[in-house]
Amino acid sequence: xxxxxxxxxxxxxxxxxxxxxxxxxxxxxxxxxxxxxxxxxxxxxxxxxxxxxxxxxxxxxxxxxxxxxxxxxxxxxxxxxxxxxxxxxxxxxxxxxxxxx
Numbered sequence: 575x576x577x578x579x580x581x582x583x584x585x586x587x588x589x590x591x592x593x594x595x596x597x598x599x600x601x602x603x604x605x606x607x608x609x610x611x612x613x614x615x616x617x618x619x620x621x622x623x624x625x626x627x628x629x630x631x632x633x634x635x636x637x638x639x640x641x642x643x644x645x646x647x648x649x650x651x652x653x654x655x656x657x658x659x660x661x662x663x664x665x666x667x668x669x670x671x672x673x674x675x
Contacts, residue, residue, distance in 0.1 A: 575624040576651045579606060579614045579631060583639035593636035600634045621645065 579601060584590040598614075604627060606614035618624035628643040635641045 575618045575621055576646050576648065577606075577616045577618055577624045577628050578609070578644040578646065579616075579628075579641060580644070581612050581635075581639060581641040583612075583636055583641075590636075590638065593638075597634060597636055597641075601631065604631060606631075615651075 581597070583594045583597060585594050601614045604616070606616040609615045616624075616627055618627060624645045628645065631641070631643065
């Protein structure tokens with residue numbers, strides 16, 4: 575099982591930034607790792623274990639902001655498709671006509 579924590583927390587004030595940092599640190603201390611910005615994952619042995627970690631983290635959610643916990647199986651996690659954007663350069667133009675002289 576995988577627990578995915580996705581969150582949007584405000585960082586507009588010093589107290590909000592402190593709450594954001596505290597929540598992020600709590601996630602890391604509970605065994606979550608960053609998948610991408612504001613998305614953390616944790617592998618769990620069973621659904622009960624996954625629910626325990628999600629419930630534990632719910633207690634630490636800051637007053638403002640939103641946090642969503644999603645639990646998925648290993649097979650579902652394995653089917654996640656990752657796309658990485660690439661800025662492609664235009665191909666270099668070669669000579670349009672060969673000049674011999």
